[in-house]
Amino acid sequence: MSSMESWDVIVIGAGPAGLAAALAAHGAGARVCIVEREVRPGGILKQCIHDGFGLVRFEQKLSGPEYAWHDIRAVRDAGIQLYTDTFLLQLEREEGFVLTLQNKERAVFQLKARALVAATGCRERTSRQVFIYGQRPAGVYTAGTVQRLINIQGYLPGRRCVILGSGDIGLIMARRLTLEGAEVVGVYEIKAEPSGLSRNIVQCLEDYNIPLHLAQTVTAVHGSERVEGVSICRVGPDLRPIPGTEEYIPCDTLILSVGLIPENDILRPLGVELDRRTGGPRVDQRLHSNVPGLFSCGNALHVNDLVDYVSESGETAGKAAAEFALGGRKTPQRVPLLARGNIQYVVPQYLDLEHNAPAVIYFRGECTLSRVEMHLLSGEKVLMRRRYAVIRPPEMERVVLNPAELTESNEIIISLGG
């Protein structure tokens, strides 16, 4: 296998994270290629035709395809090799990484890399992962599938739709379905507060008079060939349906917007350590996992709410992967960064004390909290504190830690408190 095509860095996935990673690795002097299973680069942004992307990075309100185009063009202009329509079959580790791939031109072939950036994105939670009774008629979709059908393929999946879950994609699709002539009967959210951004409640639901029902959920799907209706129910504070509150809603389509799960199955054979809370690899601030040379970024690392931060993490991972591949293999000296009081999760999960560049830290609160303070503690020493008027779980928070603050310690703790 000595003739195997060999690269310094291979990036898996040509979505926003992968494109940014490849550009950063290229910029750092590495020979880099990207492998992408779809025909066109851009990842999920291809179907996110609504605007609001790029406010942080470009200070502009771009649509998803426009945001992607910025990086697609840069990758093309840099002459970075992009294998599209190419499926990754297997990933092995031997003196670096060996990828077994398949595409139309080369059938099954292998590529070798010193460092790997996994930018594989996330997938949607499906009806099998939420508890709904009933038969399995046609007309039950995830919001992302509906988005693809309408925006890429040009099919309207239904005429009268119920949306379960108030995630952003569901809200965006409520508006999109309405614009394309379907009726959205309502959005039902099991929790007492919406899980999508407030601006999407306004511009997707209120603009089009689509009702949002909080603390209600779908308990059954009716119909044998095609969805004919759903049963909805009020729920108590324990999120269990309240008997006697059941209501039948006639509809031909049920759309689920009930969460996203980072996609990392392909990494399992490498022995990567995953975080149960984020669903992504546990990494240090350079987004380096426990597997030497394996980096993670974007929605595969944790589900982001802004693509701008997906790109930012891609850049971090790509640059670090290039440095690893080109020989800066200083052994990391990692201490765990632990999420405590009121923190749902924190990324990175480790801080490398050897690395002397600012560390970007992302975290989410566990519940909505008003007037709280975030503390970053190393033993007795306060590394950082910051006040927040409000913390909401749908909105990810980002802080930057100055490396000069880092000192020898066994663990660093992040928490939110009054």
Place this chain on the structure above:
Amino acid sequence: MKTLVCIECPRGCKLEVTRREGKILVSGNRCPRGQGYAERELVNPSRTLTTTVKTSFADFPLLPVRTDGEVPLDSIPALMERINTVQVSRRLLPGDVVMPQLPGTHVALIATAAMTALDTPASGE
């Protein structure tokens, strides 16, 4: 007094808006864009419209498009009807004009995606 949620960025500031002596007073905004948003929202709510148009290419059946400025919210259903009659028969790039002026507005409809394959020399950049 009226409460609004600013939609200029994902922060979604809660705005408290009061009219006093012909002026619109805004509080709760964490940046100056909130003031402009509240003023427009009270007088004439307007939005960027994003949708798709048909193309004549089998490998790219729908082209995503958007208005290159905001249009009145209540004009959107009529604009959708008009936009749905358009069919694109040229390979376009982001920013290329699909319709120079939407009826009753001063804004154009522009392409937001590249219909060319990556290795094709791009035109009109």
